[in-house]
Amino acid sequence: MRKPAKLSIAILAASVLTSAAAYAATPGTYAGLGLGAGKQQTSNLDLSNRYGITFGQNVSNTGLAGRIFAGHNFNNNFGIEAGVTQYSNADTKFTANNLVSGSISGSAEYQMTTFDLVGKAYLPLSESGFNIYGLGGISLVHSKTTTQVTAKNSSINYAALAKQSKSQDSVRPVLGVGASYDIPQTQLTAGWEYKHTFGKGNVKNSISAIPSADLVTFDLSYNFG
Numbered sequence: 001m002r003k004p005a006k007l008s009i010a011i012l013a014a015s016v017l018t019s020a021a022a023y024a025a026t027p028g029t030y031a032g033l034g035l036g037a038g039k040q041q042t043s044n045l046d047l048s049n050r051y052g053i054t055f056g057q058n059v060s061n062t063g064l065a066g067r068i069f070a071g072h073n074f075n076n077n078f079g080i081e082a083g084v085t086q087y088s089n090a091d092t093k094f095t096a097n098n099l100v101s102g103s104i105s106g107s108a109e110y111q112m113t114t115f116d117l118v119g120k121a122y123l124p125l126s127e128s129g130f131n132i133y134g135l136g137g138i139s140l141v142h143s144k145t146t147t148q149v150t151a152k153n154s155s156i157n158y159a160a161l162a163k164q165s166k167s168q169d170s171v172r173p174v175l176g177v178g179a180s181y182d183i184p185q186t187q188l189t190a191g192w193e194y195k196h197t198f199g200k201g202n203v204k205n206s207i208s209a210i211p212s213a214d215l216v217t218f219d220l221s222y223n224f225g
Helices: 003-022
Strands: 028-040 056-060 062-073 078-087 090-099 102-124 130-152 164-182 188-197 213-223
Touching: 028 078, 028 188, 062 102, 062 213, 078 213, 102 164, 102 188, 130 188, 164 213
Parallel strands: none
Antiparallel strands: 028 062, 028 213, 056 090, 062 078, 078 102, 090 102, 102 130, 130 164, 164 188, 188 213
């Protein structure tokens, strides 16, 4: 083979390899912000069977959520990431009217902040500029549940339902998937991510339970290289 042909093949091979690397997950350290929707998986409370009264209930458990994160990709396919997520408060409101002795109403409010540490495995999609990935790890969940009840003109003793508050920290598993895009000729990466944090206990009847949580965010990060 003539030298010019060999040189052309070498240049072409180097170009292909460089292009593939450019569109894989960028190795190095990065940091960013995410904004989206978070859902604490709360539900109706188990009240009717316990107190013999039928309560109307309303659950509101989805709202704005935000996170900050930083990580390091060891190579084009594997990395590690730590982040902090703040969820909107969730609440369940309940009421029982037309009681002979009056009416009873109340609420249960759930606050949640998570601190997670996960490993990430990337799969570059050829030269499209996109990567898909899976993640898994642990999350330190800080949760606070507050319940409060108001009884009007009631002669029934509902002391067991008086205002209560429970704060706790628990390490829980977390899994997720995502897709990212390394924006050409910049050090920015944009992406979408879904993450599920596993709760514990039964939120229907225990103030000590921690709701499971779902998080969907659109992320933007800066790659330090």
